[in-house]
Amino acid sequence: MADNRVYVAADVASVADARALVADVWPHVAGLKLGLEFFCAHGPAGIAAVMDGCPLPLFLDLKLHDIPNTVAGAVASLAPLAPAILTVHAAGGAAMLAAARAAAPPATRVVAVTVLTSLDDDDLLSAGVADGSAAQAQRLARLTRDAGLDGIVCSPHEVAAVQALWPAGLFVVPGVRPAGSAVGDQKRVMTPREARDAGAGVLVIGRPITAAPDKAAAAAAIAVSLA
Template structure:
């Protein structure tokens, strides 16, 4: 198994496509990130079947509800024993505390701070009169206080997050190779820059999964690290 710190984002509802991609890149990534698209289409059995490939599973469901509901949802997900599980920091301290308490002991529960598809104008539109960096900082402190393992933030904020939380598990999505396209991500950095700034793991999706040769693309990104 690869010791890579890259988790490949397999964002498709098509199980056969997801498994084929995972098999192709399995020797050059450190784990598989499976999100809402995959989970809604394939459920818990789909997660089990992907886990059979032997790679850690990052279950990216971004849970956000009242504390009791999130806690019970995570209890229901417990048998899947994911390596990483996401909740939204905006759900508040009590919700995050209940999420961590309900998670399996080996699961890292990390809080999504500000989605990498949002910028300051988007935050203002939903009533947050602050730039993404300030909002990430506030939510990082909240997640740490709630006893979570870490956060999800863009590469633009990971250096500040690392300074304020030296022992935190910092997940950086939306990374793109220097020659890649940003697509719908607005705050992106290269994989090397994200690691240098303090990322614990990187999430890479389309630059690998939509490449003509996903395995070669994964190897090329890993080589930059």
């Protein structure tokens, strides 16, 4: 479908399971997200095995966060996987963000995580952020924009405000749940259509698809909701 922005989060245990997921859902989604758990279990070779013959672009969600030189080296080492999107943490600071962008292939869009969707304002307050998730997301979006990155990861509840200050940014939005789906460990959620209409460029959806008895039907239903 023309307006399908869904990247399915492959929260699965094995390379075979990830490839089976792709076979089920690829006509109904726009991309595949593989994250830290999968990468730690299977490494670059496992990612390459999943992507061999895969018709979907790769979103490599590692949320890199270290000193600039280390992050730059890590990003450069991932270049053979040719990720379409790669994540770092905005909290790493301007120098780290700029180093990540400089080390990535031109075709890879580097986006920075602002506030995890598993956190709410009370969680942020306990970590010393007194003015809440909306203010923190905007603060880190400005930092990321000024460092030359391509966009951010933020909750659907923050995306409209950050798009207003960064119209050209790519906004990757997790915490997306179809109506009636279990929220799980997410605290700031919207439906796919609500998040898309708020300004999300990429909708990250995992368990509502991967835990469904019929994964293809679940992905197709989400695509229809965005039509």
